[in-house]
Amino acid sequence: MSSNWTPVALSQDVLPGMAIPAHLQDQDLVVWRSATGRIAAWHDRCPHRGMRLSHGFVRGEFLSCIYHGWRYGEDGQCRKIPAHPELAPPAAIKVPRFAVCESAGVVWVAPEGETSEPVDLPGFRGFRSVAVNAAADQVARDVAGQGHLGGCDVVMLVQPLPGGDCGLHVLVADGCADAQLDALSHAIEALRRRLEQGVAA
């Protein structure tokens, strides 16, 4: 991939009202989706006392930190400090954000201000993400050019993770029958095992 975008999760794994941890290289992220479906990717750290925001909770269009309930809006700006209900939070209290977009059922993240678009994958949608206990470049080499798995047409995206592991996001072509998707699930598990054993796919 030539783009600056990194696949960090599948859209289907971040339901409305959910916050999950994710990674962009060595940076810890919280990826969360509001009640109306808006996706966001932020630093996974509350500016108040450093709690991971991925442990927080979503209410409506806001993400709240689980430690003291500080509430942040879509723009990363703190909107409420429950210990001081009358106080308008100072503008300086803001969580750094990343550029985020969704296409082909994948949540893509890039450094803030990224103007390009992620790679276009028409006809494919996110099917399953697995964590692989193997180096990203090794896995990328092993799956390079592989467009079929378990009898389905697939696209495989490899994401480096901290600690030398990687994430493998498998996209499947639209229109696969359920029985084929079951076979694909098994094939993904088998592939993961092979990759972890260092045996080329």
Add this chain to the structure above:
Amino acid sequence: MSVTMQDHWYPVALASGLRRSARDTLLLGRAIRVALDDGGAPVVTAEGRALPVQVKFGHVWTTLGVPAGDVFDIPEADQPGRRLVEVGSVKVRCSPLRAVENFLDIAHFPFVHTDVLGSEPHTEVERYEVEIRDDVDEVWATKVKFFQPQAARSAQGGITTEYMYRVPGPTCSVLYKTCPPRPGEWDVITLFVQPLTETTCEVWPWMALFDDDSTMTEMIHFQQLIFLQDRSILENQLPALLPLDPGREIPTRADMLSIAYRRWLKRHGYTFGAQLVAA
């Protein structure tokens, strides 16, 4: 000579929990061994060297340095009629200083101890008083008030509870809390923290309560439940070390006690488990 963290007393075991077989543990990054001598008295050694030992509040205390005095007192704990609750220990992957700071924090009750020590919408922290008492060199907060749905095992329904907090040593804190069955008296709840490394600690809660109804097991379970909720926070704060210089974190008025604690730590150079801005 100034007092360093090495010169303070730290809890390293429950006196009642000691067995003939030694307990190997860490104190401020150094390997120590807690055991009983032939007469059944606790002994603590570091690389074979015997360290000073005191037994107080049911715990065995030791120090790697030269203590300025005995383990601090909690005079209220000696009042007759109190039940002394040895909770045991919980290991936490966090800075010992972060564990103490969390214990000094009220604003998290509705979110971390939901429906037990706090609940929405009762989230406001009113102004309270904080001072560093120079005569005893302790950090104190008084007139702390908070609404609690169930302040203790013995509490029925919600009440506004008043607290006082006291920090008598870099990793020890004492909480005084109004006591539902005895208006006018304070329950005593402590958090004694054994600093293992800069990012791991063993926490020894201990209580001296007026509570004639609950069984010992119930009181221990209540406190363990509360602390396990705190642990899920403490193991997920970034950075792991407690930042002592302003800038990395953003306090508000509710954090006055945390600000005072950090200042006091920094002033004394109590930095094991702390992060200072690189000079």
